[in-house]
Amino acid sequence: MLLAVDCIIFGYDGIELKLLLIQRSFEPEKGRWSLMGGFVQPDETAGDAAFRVLKQLTGLEDVYMEQLNAFTNPHRDPMERTASVAYFSLIDINKYEKQISNEYHPEWFPIKKIPSLIFDHEAMVKMAKEKLRYKAAHHPVLFELLAEKFTLPQLHNLYEMIYETIIDKRNFSRKILSSGLLIKQKQKQKGASRRGAFYYKIDKRTYQHKFDAFLNIVPNPDNLNGTIYQ
Amino acid sequence: MLLAVDCIIFGYDGIELKLLLIQRSFEPEKGRWSLMGGFVQPDETAGDAAFRVLKQLTGLEDVYMEQLNAFTNPHRDPMERTASVAYFSLIDINKYEKQISNEYHPEWFPIKKIPSLIFDHEAMVKMAKEKLRYKAAHHPVLFELLAEKFTLPQLHNLYEMIYETIIDKRNFSRKILSSGLLIKQKQKQKGASRRGAFYYKIDKRTYQHKFDAFLNIVPNPDNLNGTIYQ
Numbered sequence: 001m002l003l004a005v006d007c008i009i010f011g012y013d014g015i016e017l018k019l020l021l022i023q024r025s026f027e028p029e030k031g032r033w034s035l036m037g038g039f040v041q042p043d044e045t046a047g048d049a050a051f052r053v054l055k056q057l058t059g060l061e062d063v064y065m066e067q068l069n070a071f072t073n074p075h076r077d078p079m080e081r082t083a084s085v086a087y088f089s090l091i092d093i094n095k096y097e098k099q100i101s102n103e104y105h106p107e108w109f110p111i112k113k114i115p116s117l118i119f120d121h122e123a124m125v126k127m128a129k130e131k132l133r134y135k136a137a138h139h140p141v142l143f144e145l146l147a148e149k150f151t152l153p154q155l156h157n158l159y160e161m162i163y164e165t166i167i168d169k170r171n172f173s174r175k176i177l178s179s180g181l182l183i184k185q186k187q188k189q190k191g192a193s194r195r196g197a198f199y200y201k202i203d204k205r206t207y208q209h210k211f212d213a214f215l216n217i218v219p220n221p222d223n224l225n226g227t228i229y230q
Numbered sequence: 231m232l233l234a235v236d237c238i239i240f241g242y243d244g245i246e247l248k249l250l251l252i253q254r255s256f257e258p259e260k261g262r263w264s265l266m267g268g269f270v271q272p273d274e275t276a277g278d279a280a281f282r283v284l285k286q287l288t289g290l291e292d293v294y295m296e297q298l299n300a301f302t303n304p305h306r307d308p309m310e311r312t313a314s315v316a317y318f319s320l321i322d323i324n325k326y327e328k329q330i331s332n333e334y335h336p337e338w339f340p341i342k343k344i345p346s347l348i349f350d351h352e353a354m355v356k357m358a359k360e361k362l363r364y365k366a367a368h369h370p371v372l373f374e375l376l377a378e379k380f381t382l383p384q385l386h387n388l389y390e391m392i393y394e395t396i397i398d399k400r401n402f403s404r405k406i407l408s409s410g411l412l413i414k415q416k417q418k419q420k421g422a423s424r425r426g427a428f429y430y431k432i433d434k435r436t437y438q439h440k441f442d443a444f445l446n447i448v449p450n451p452d453n454l455n456g457t458i459y460q
Binding site for chain 1: 303
């Protein structure tokens, strides 16, 4: 039995939700698209391996990754039995653009135009998308995908892409603004529309508080989130 | 590298929150307390192995288990490198009491009196407790630990044990009753107190709806939960 890791990196560039992939450089399945993966070395945990592999193949480092699931189907790798621990991450593409190296030709694919992937990587991506939807409904995680300053059209667009559905713009703006989560900036984004769109920042403290307070039977849920959020 | 599974089974008997453990019957660490664990066989997924091991060691079957985390520290098992995928489950002890076999002497320990455990099993239990707290703050999972009919003191007691804190009884009752989540039964529990306590049932539809509606920017979150809740 071998132990491997695979990294599912979601990114947003302000326009599209994307997934980072590389072309596999060795057999089996050489030349096909793949998540960033590799084998866990004797002195490593799976988490260590995930960070090493991600850095080696893409140049990315200091990104937050969390364990998604262990994939253990006995036939998932046709060469030799290999269990894979999948990790996932959400990043603001523009922030990491310069860090990404071209040595292994990693490429960002729009989430709706993902090519066919090797092994069970499509199942991994599917589960990661479900977890992203779930987390985004419960936590301010979407703001990890956004630049520090973002516009309402960008936020609306991100929600639409994650939930793969049309969300009424007027309703969305009304709800999100009435939540008290956003701090309006004086600056406008130029170019995207004739009038321009105001930038906003997230008030993380308010969001956390709002989020934690929704089931107020539970005492001190801050402590709990702190732990799980790691 | 070997691949193993470990099962973390939380149970509630109406009085105490408990954890199911067995005494290890082989070296290393023979005789010490352990989660129910074993190796993944060539034709099995880790999930298959978890259900097989749990049934073999405790008699338990048809319980809902979900993957918690893969534990992959290279030195977690001193004999040979072994990664372990941990699964966890919440059960109503009374419902499964008859099913549990005595062949391997599984024993329920109150969550506050857990003995020292082998390997990294204490870290597994710690993570499972955190996940239980987290899930209980977001989902009606605690009702998987309760009998179909339960009293307010039992529910209050369960919350106190899970969050390891004192929760004001009057406040708790007021909040939980005003939530519209509970359906009062005509029957009273006899014996636990002089006046007796009314039984309640959970209105799962209301709970689900309430839960899903809290962030109403997200469309059709029912679909999302369906998936994640698996």
